[in-house]
Each structure stands twice: as structure tokens, then as C-alpha cells.
Amino acid sequence: MRIAKDELAKLVTLQEYDRVIDALLAVLADVPKQVAALQAESAAEKAALAEVKDRHTQLLLRRKEKELDLGKKEEEIKKHNIELNSVKTNEAFRAMQSQIDRCKGEASAIETEILVFMEESDAFLREEKEKSTALKAAEIRIAEKIKVLEGQKAESEGKLAAERAKRDAFAAAIPGELLGHYDNVRRRRGGVAMARLEGETCTVCRMNQPPQSKVNLAKGHEIVACESCQRILYPSELAAAKPA
Template sequence: MLEQLPSLIALQQHDIAVDELSEKAKQFDPLIQKKTKALDALRADLKSAKDKLSGNTLKKKELEGEVESKQALVKKHQGELNSLKSNDAYKAMLGEIENAKNAVREAEDKILVVMEAIDAGDREYKEREKKFKTDEAALKAEIQKIEQEKAAAADLAAKRKQERDAYAATLPANVVSQYDAIRKKRGGLAIVPMVNNSCAGCHMQLPPHRVNEVKKAKVAVMCESCNRILYLPPEPTNAVPANNAGTAKDAAAPTGSAS
């Protein structure tokens, strides 16, 4: 595996890029859900106003039916008055007629109240409907934009995954399989540098013999703690060589005027 280490590091860079792009695509989902919930809330608000208006309209029809029924009862009882033979029956019938007339008046008063509620509800519904159409159009446009951004991110992740798979296909299958197994178990990082004699993956101090093995780079070295593959990172390119330290120091020092 040692000779494949540079290639595996490059493969891991592909995988990290794929993971980042895939995660970016997933981050759009909460935004879409938030906008969708806001749209659902607008629809529920409009439906509430419509249901209230429909309820009052139905109530008005019921009251109108009650008025018609009581008026018909009054007419019926008035027609029956002449057929009554006793004074008590006549008085009782007059009482029923009066009760029916009172019921008609009460129902008509309620109808007036309901009609006012219907007028107010109709105005409220039209106002909400107008606002809903504006807000709905804006939210739908926002959702569409976010979905397009999500699709673009997902497409980019898929393209990078294809590039990753094509690169992996150039490496020995058994090496890639071992790398994939470690990466899956270790949160996406199979290969990590040794930093200050410690594993950069689990941050455990390496025993001296492991440190020497990594530095010699004669065999692939695994961290005894997390089983990640270790490598020695290259020295920083901007490091100043020891034999030039004095020259660099002199070059950096300010030039003073002779006294």
C-alpha cells in the first residue's frame, strides 16, 4: 500500500470534495421545508377566512329556513282559528301564533347580525386572498430558486463522484477497498498526517517506534488507536534553511545610518 499512498491521499481529496458538495446539497432541504411551511401557513390562513365566511353563509340559510318555517306555521294557525269551537282553544292558538311570530322576529334579527358578519368576512377574505396571491408567488419563486441551487449542487456532487470513481478505478482494487473500509469507519478520513508525533485523526500520541516507521516511510503505518493510515507531511516550503538563517536575518534587519 505504501507506493499507493500519494494516490490514496489524492483519492481522499476527491472524497472530501464529494462529501462537502453532497452536504451542501442537503443544506438546501431545511430552507425548502421552511418556505413550504410558510406557504402552507398562508393557505391555512386563507382557508380559515373562507371557512368562517362559509359558516356564516350556511348559518344565514338555516335562519332563513327557520323564518320560512315559522311564517308557514303562523299562516297555518291563522287559518285554523275559525275552526276552533272553544274559547280556550282559540286563546291557545293565538299564543302559538304569537310565539311563532316572536321566533320569526328573533331569527330575522339574527339574520341581520349574520349578514353583517358575512359582509365583514367577505371583505376580510378578499383582502387575505389578495395578499395570499402576492405572498404565494414570492414564496414559490424562492422555493424554485432554492430547488435549482440544490439541483446544481447535487449535479456538481454527482460529477465529482464520477471523477472520483474514475480515479479510483486506476488504483489496485484491494487497496481502494481497504481505504474505503477505513474511511467508512472513521468519519470520512482514512489517511491522516502525523503532527508533533501524534495522529492527526484521533490526536493520540504515537509510540516512538511508530514515529520512526512513519518517518522512514518504508512500510504503510497504521495508527494503533484509530487504525487510520499515517503519513509524514512535507516540510513547509517557506522554511528558511539553517545555513541561510544568518543571511535571512541580515536581510530582514533594518539598515542604520553610520554615526
């Protein structure tokens, strides 16, 4: 494809515009990822608190069961104490008395268990309070970070629109066929269409070029592509065209 020397310089400038635009796009693409990571952090804190609350609820249910057991045991003791009045023999009295003592022992054991549950419950309350405070702090911190990110996003979007407008205005001065070729190479080559020839080496893919490439480039009438990566070569002494 034929190309004038000033057009090659324009493509180099265009590449600079595209590099800035791509960097802004990368920043913008990264914002949702960072927001999602922060939201995951907040969700993890919430889940940790919910887990403690859930374990506490389980404990309270077990304590409730124990309190019901204790009530039953106390009823049993009361009933046996009444029965004690109506026993006829000493033997029956002693048997009833020993049953009452057994029930009292069991009631006391249940009471001890309930006390342990109460202490554990206090520990859970403290943990819930700590986790709840940590969650609130994390939520404030995360909301602030997200706000900053959204500010950066808006700023980058503004810059992107301005850079795109500049790029489009500049590209309007480049012949359509040449621009199409540049865009094609750029699309196929990871966003980089232009490659500086340094000595005999393509500075993007680092492959050596045949001597004829340098000669053709010096003539400056045709596009010279890198033999390896197919990018559009330009001589190292070529300065980018000044944008209008």
C-alpha cells in the first residue's frame, strides 16, 4: 500500500492517541472488578456476623430445652415430696427420699449446664458486638472507597470522551484506506499497529528484518510491514506528526 512520509508520521501519532485511549479503557474496565472485590469484602464481614448470631441462636435453643428439663425435674421433686406424706412404710419412705435426692442431683446438674450456657451466651453477645462494630466500620470504609472509585470512573470517562474526540478529529485527516489498514493491524495485533525499526529489529516483536525493509522504509513510498508480526514499521528517526 502506498503511503506518504507525513502519513506514516500521522499513523505514529494516531498510535499515541490509541495508547492513551486504551489505558483509559483499562482503568474503566478495572473499576467494576475493584467494586466487586470491595462488595465481597463487605459481604464476608456480614456473613461472619450472621454466623455468630446463628450459633448464638442454636445455643439459646439448647438452653431453653435445658430450662424445660429443669422445670420438669422440679415438678417431679414437688410431686415426690407430696407422695412422701402418703407412704406407709419406712422402706417406702427411704426409697422415695432417695428418688427425691436423685432428682435434686439431676436438677443441680442441669442448673450447672444452664449456667455454662449463660456464660457462653455472654461471650456470644460480646463477639456479636465486636463483629457488628467491625462491620459498620468496614461498610463506611468500603462505601468511601467505592465513592472514590466512582469519582475516578467519571473522571476517566470524561477524559476518554475528550481523547476520542481528539483522535477522531486527527484521524479525519488520514486517507480512509490507510486508516482502515491501520485499524485492521491494530485489531489483530493487540492494539499496537505501529512498530519502530531500530537498526534491523522490529522493536515490538524483537525480530530482525531483511535489509531491504530498511531500504524500502527510507524510500518512504510504501507501507513496510514487519516480516514477523505484520505491524507497520516506521524509521527510528521519524517524529510523530504534530496534531492539528
